[in-house]
Amino acid sequence: MAADLLTPLPCSNITLLALIALMLPLLSFLLNSGAVARYAWQASIAACFFMVLSSLISMIILVHVWNGTTFHTRMTWFVLGETGHTIGLFIDNPGALMIFLVTFISLLVHLYSTQYMKDDPGYQRYFAFLGLFTFSMMGILLADNLLVIFVFWELVGFSSYLLIGHWYHQAPAARAAKKAFIVNRIGDVGFILGIAVLWAQFRTLDLETLKEAMSSSSIQGESWVTSAGIALDTRWLTFMGLGIFMGAVGKSAQFPLQVWLPDAMEGPTPVSALIHAATMVAAGVFLMCRVVVLLDMDALSVIAVTGGLTAFMGAIAALTQHDIKKVLAYSTISQLGYMLMGVGIGAPGAALFHLFTHAFFKAALFLAAGSVIYALHQYAHRHQLAFDAQDMRNMGGLRAKLPVTFIVYLVATLALVGVPMFSGFLSKDALLSASFGWSEAMASEGHRWTYIVPVFAFTTVVLTAIYMGRQVLLVFFGELRIKGPADGLKESSHMIKFVLVVLGLFSLGIVWSLDPFDYHASWFLTLMPIPASSVPGLEVFVLDTARANALDSHTVVGLISIVLVLLGFGFSWFKYRPRASYALGYQGRAGFSFLEQLSFKNWYLDPLYRRLIVNPLMSFSRAASRTEKAIIDKFIDVTGVGSVIFAHIVGWFDRAFVDGFVNFSVFFAGKVGVLAKSFQYGKIQNYIILAVLSTILIILLIL
Amino acid sequence: MLQHHILTILIFLPLASALVVALLPKGILNLSKGIALGVSLVQLVLGGYMFVRYQPSPGVHNINGFQFSERIDWIRLDLQGLGKLSTEYFVGVDGLSISLVLLSIVVLLVGVIASWSVEDRKRGYFSLYLLLNASIIGCFVALDFLLFYLFFEFMLLPMYFLIGLWGGPRREYASIKFFLYTLLGSIFILMVMIGLYASVIHPEATAVEMGLVGAGEFVTGEIIAEVQRLLQAGEIPADQMVKTFNLVYMADPANLVPGSFLDNDAVRMVMNYPARFLAFLCLFVGFAIKVPAVPVHTWLPDAHVEAPTPISVILAGILLKIGGYGLLRTAYLIFPDGALHYAWWIGLVGVISIIYGALNALSSQDLKRLIAYSSISHMGFVLLGLASLTAEGVSGAIYQMVSHGLISTALFLIAGVLYDRTHDRMIENYSGLAAQMPQYTVMVVIFFFASMGLPGFSGFIAEILVLLGAFGASTINGLLPKWMAIIAALGLILSAAYYLWTIQRMFFGKLHVKIQHGNNLPDLGKREILMLIPLAVLTLLLGIIPSTVLDLVNDSVTTFVDVILSTGMKNLQTP
């Protein structure tokens, strides 16, 4: 069955182009890591150039797949037994869009970084790793095969590790890098296990083939039987879905693995924009969109609830942060939760849409925040001031000093919060309506608890408005809270401004839909195919009903969300406006209430994990090493010492008894000899007499 | 010509050179390094030739399926009542061994380069090293159990002295522990070997003995089949049976003497336990010590920590693989029924090794000890893959052996680099080395990540194959439960944890070295780069193009799995 589907597919022009687009960042990595230090600047410019080329190519590809055609090239990677493992490129509409997104944002970040990082001693290394990251990220998008996706998946984690740990000599950065990789690894193990289930069941990991194989499999009673007759318990079908989702949970920082993302803000800000806002964390969402057709209803529900919960938790945690980047990080977690929720409720198109809009406005936010940090940093440097350039307690009133940054920040904030006319409104509206429609459909099936998902989603809308309003108010309004000279705090170079403006433009709703109030009019969603689920036994009609419901309710939902946004903004203006008590006392703020602590400490997840997982693991590990020393080695040593003691006993016995016996015999023989010697006096004839006499005596005795 | 003697040259060239080195006059002792290097280079060329000329083919249980094989009668003795003894000088490679032979050649070459700084008693060191070289290659190519065992035991001697004379402060303890452990293993193997010898006939020689063909004539397949039929019918008198140590004949149940100790038709019981199962267990324990599997692994950390760097390299890079290879070649092929019967337990031992080794690595304070425990953890994957008896699992096991051979070689070299500079290996005594030794840090990061199974490096392919195999075993042959693969996968998290923690502690943060030589930390020298770069390239190559090795291995592994499953099932079904 699978064999004929796995035949190699020839290379077409488009896939060749995609391959070139894939290889250019790798080339950039090799160039930057291999270049002599003197040519670091030139190498980074070359890297930007490669990215330009790459994004041009991805635009060409995008044009070619616009009408829905797909391109697939495949070759055999290695053969095992009779099974061939293939490797190949697969490009469809979402994939091409994603490639464009990644290359384009990567290009912008490259450009931005040439300014932002120019004084950094690790400049060259930084660009090399950016290249590696872009390469791996594109690998995930282009691969046609779950195993290959996993390869790039891990590589993305690796390059993220390298980039978070860019300032490795600072202990927090080193710790954060480690944490990010390990937490990602936990998710990856789930991913591997999901892959393993698919492999055990279908003997292939090629996605296109898997879809066919999945639809030809069936549920028979309690077992899940493929057309080849391989049967597994149906629980493994859910397990597979959850396993792959686990990979996404790790990479996209969902509950319970979201703890690494806030720490990852220790990396350079452009990296945070590229990796930890726009692209890498979105890889989980993209992966889930790719495999959504393989997931069963239970797995989808878990995904939906996890997504909703994470959206809520992230938003809560974002409410009280002081670090400008951490607010954005928690916001990212929250938005990613939205996206995965979208996957879970059968609206992957909407999820991808949100991914796209989010990628642009969140990149804009991060890079604008970077611009703020950079400006403050320069300012501090110029006036020999020592303060934390990322702490919002040291900011305020920057609106006048950094006008371009402010405008871009404001636009992106409005997009994020979901104000009509901005991109976020469209995508968020799509997700909210879908969630509402889904829970209605599920409730009609008797699953009333599913209303929790839209509740989370709508609450998060309010919370988003509150924390973003708070941030904008605290950073850009009021007075500069740090005491210092008035001069020297100014907008950074034109390159940075250019990048910000480009990203700001993409946050406008008009770019995505001509009708800024109706997401259905968006060109993006028309490109998204509605996935036809191939999982046997899946109640597809539920998802169909959900979609129909969403269509009906979207006007209402849109209105509700506008109301909620206004509510949130109102609250935040009330609480955080300049000259309100909060803003005035903000700089020296200390002493939190419990609820604020809960938010600030991100639900106490870190201490919880330390208590529940890390500490027990370390004590297990110490126990293992004690076991090693105290039991196994002790056993060996005791055996060794015991055998030596035994050997001594045997030795003593040997000397005392065995040797003693021998010595005694010798002694006895000697004495007898002395005795006998006394008979010997050299007279032969006496001997003869004795001999004959004895002979006679013997004969007499015998007779 | 070369085709048939290449393996013999591979074995005896170092042996002869060892003699030459041992006899070198005092004035030109520096030549000993050169000789060792020259031998390794020649072996590399021969290995390259083998790699190019090797035609993927099964081998495994087909006596004529081995390549580069050379087969000469070695000892023929008439033991009266015990039948006739026949041992052969039979060497050859198939897919199970070729990759390991090539690995050994590479690692031994790297070992010579790493030994370049040895100045103390050079003559002894290099002649022992060459001796080790010969016995390692011999072990991988021998196809006669006696020959295999001979090389296997022969390896202990130079190893014991190399650790005991050139090792660290606790070298005596370590070397004796190593010696006793492996000797214990050897005893188990020896017992089975003798039992097997009494139970297996040499069909060709028996045909000659019975007068079915004349001496020196070609023995056709029909005649062999006839001999085997007569044997199973019990129509060959005991004094006409020619007993053999040939591993390939041992693997064929048709050659088992009916009613003999290890015959599978009439199951002998030893202490109420079937003798064949017991024999499999003995072989398993014997080789598991070498692998090493928990709980018979404690020689490894000590031996590694105390051994000089090149010897750690060989120990981790090659010697551990002999355990895995021995399991494949002897235990599994000769007792497939045991392999099936104990698959669950072997898998369990593998899983325990993975987790236990990783936990111990996590709490290790000593860099070399950490790497040693990681070896235990990674070799657990070999056992798990073998136990699964799927094409993926077994290929993965072999791939893991090759990959771990390269990676652990590099890891021990890395530990050695630091030890050479400061004579201190405690992790807590270093921090922020990345600033002082950037190239070194790059290498450390590369190999640490390679070892934790980062895609793009060989370790990933190996581990994913093993996991796929172990997981798929439940639907393919039902030998392993799924939770084993799941637990084993957790080992991946642990390995990331201990390696990354080590990197964070030693290389990141502020530069600080708690040792007197702290300021004298030069970056990698040319020789050190020369050792590490090829390993990095090979690891990457195997990670990106796994077919380099898998193409060599695949046919043999497929046959191996088929043979084990079918023969094993058949053997288990006979009462």
Next chain:
Amino acid sequence: MTEILFYSFAFIAIISAFFILFTNNVLHAALALIITFLGVTALYVFAHAEFLAVTQIMIYVGGIVVLIIFGVMLTNKAGTSHYKTGSTHRFMGAVVAIGAMSMLIYGILKINFKAIERVGQGGIEELGVGLMTGYVLPFELAAILLLVALIGAAVIAGQDLKNTENK
């Protein structure tokens, strides 16, 4: 007639043997030994072992006794009393000898020689054929033994001669 001759020869042999036992003169003892051998030779003849008889005369009388006489002469100190010697352990000698003789005679008298089946007479022809066929190996070995003994005797007796000459 044969019986008389047999017993008289036996008597002669025994008498001369006694003479050897009791004489003090070594040379006389040697001559008596010749007589004894001759008497024994006669017994051989009576037993139809003519070849052995001839051999006995040739080797013992012609060879051994001559040798012994040479030995006697070579080992007598010049100038001392001629060839005199004495006896010791007379009593024990008598006891042992008589004891041994009684044992032997007792044994001989107990054997029933009549029961021995006659299988044939050892003719000289049979002896010759036997020596060259079935017994050729012991025969040759005996020859080698003799040769070795001769050389050995020469070496043992001669070496010291050289030494004394050197002195």
Next chain:
Amino acid sequence: MIPIEHYYLVSAVLFAIGLAIVITRRNAVLVLMGIELMLNAANINFIAISQHAGVPGQFFALFVIVIAAAEVAVALAIIIRVYRHFKTINLDEVNEIKD
């Protein structure tokens, strides 16, 4: 026809006399003669039985003669040697064994 017993009796007497000579005489050469006598006595037995049992008896006798000859040669050589050393062949005086 003379009965075999008579040969045996003669042989026994001769053997006993030979034994007595060996035991009692002081002179080494005389002891040697006694040994020869004993050998001869034994030979008589062989010869006597060969009348009945056939030719093998004679072979044995023949070999005994040969061995006796060899023995005499060696023994005399030893005696001469002993004589040179001790200047006597009186067995009472030839004892260096005793300490």
